[in-house]
Amino acid sequence: LAKTTQPISMDSYEGQEVNITCSHNNIATNDYITWYQQFPSQGPRFIIQGYKTKVTNEVASLFIPADRKSSTLSLPRVSLSDTAVYYCLFLNRDDKIIFGKGTRLHILP
Amino acid sequence: DTEVTQTPKHLVMGMTNKKSLKCEQHMGHRAMYWYKQKAKKPPELMFVYSYEKLSINESVPSRFSPECPNSSLLNLHLHALQPEDSALYLCASSPWGASSGNTIYFGEGSWLTVV
Numbered sequence: 001l002a003k004t005t006q007p008i009s010m011d012s013y014e015g016q017e018v019n020i021t022c023s024h025n026n027i028a029t030n031d032y033i034t035w036y037q038q039f040p041s042q043g044p045r046f047i048i049q050g051y052k053t054k055v056t057n058e059v060a061s062l063f064i065p066a067d068r069k070s071s072t073l074s075l076p077r078v079s080l081s082d083t084a085v086y087y088c089l090f091l092n093r094d095d096k097i098i099f100g101k102g103t104r105l106h107i108l109p
Numbered sequence: 110d111t112e113v114t115q116t117p118k119h120l121v122m123g124m125t126n127k128k129s130l131k132c133e134q135h136m137g138h139r140a141m142y143w144y145k146q147k148a149k150k151p152p153e154l155m156f157v158y159s160y161e162k163l164s165i166n167e168s169v170p171s172r173f174s175p176e177c178p179n180s181s182l183l184n185l186h187l188h189a190l191q192p193e194d195s196a197l198y199l200c201a202s203s204p205w206g207a208s209s210g211n212t213i214y215f216g217e218g219s220w221l222t223v224v
Contacts, residue, residue, distance in 0.1 A: 034212075043113075043199050043215035044152065087151060091211050096165060097142070099151035
């Protein structure tokens with residue numbers, strides 16, 4: 001099963017761009033990289049998903065290099081409300097969706 | 110509507126009680142999941158139902174008993190739990206299992222306290 005490694009925590013300031021990188025050396029051909037956000041006492045919320053290159057939606061961008069051994073979630077101009085835990089994980093055919101330890105992002109005023 | 114509804118939001122039960130957690134989705138999803146999450150830890154996969162059949166049991170103790178009465182409902186029956194089972198229990202669903210390109214939707218969770 002593919003394993004992910006993320007920084008345990010990050011601090012940033014309001015208005016900054018935040019990049020969170022996830023390493024996944026043994027990603028499989030069929031794995032899609034997916035990022036979730038979780039606030040305290042709430043269920044994880046889907047942010048973005050990609051397979052390769054760059055994906056952008058209204059809240060984030062996801063950068064995946066050609067070897068797919070890492071991915072970077074980019075949050076533009078963060079606000080205090082972006083303080084949360086961010087998880088990268090894989091979706092593939094075996095139905096096992098395993099969460100890594102996640103990154104605790106703390107946005108400071 | 111991308112909603113997974115879990116009830117109750119909070120549950121306190123004694124170690125000899127029998128209770129159930131319920132999960133419902135009306136998105137036509139064919140895979141449903143139970144996760145357990147302790148404070149400041151990531152969610153841990155417990156069970157996966159695919160097309161109403163149990164496809165994955167992550168060696169969960171038998172005091173947790175899942176049930177999928179139909180494609181929209183998922184229950185988690187609880188019996189003889191221990192205080193260390195106190196946690197946030199998350200239900201999730203996805204259109205056709207954790208296949209490539211799928212999206213998993215989570216409910217807000219049920220907080221369980223075992224006393």
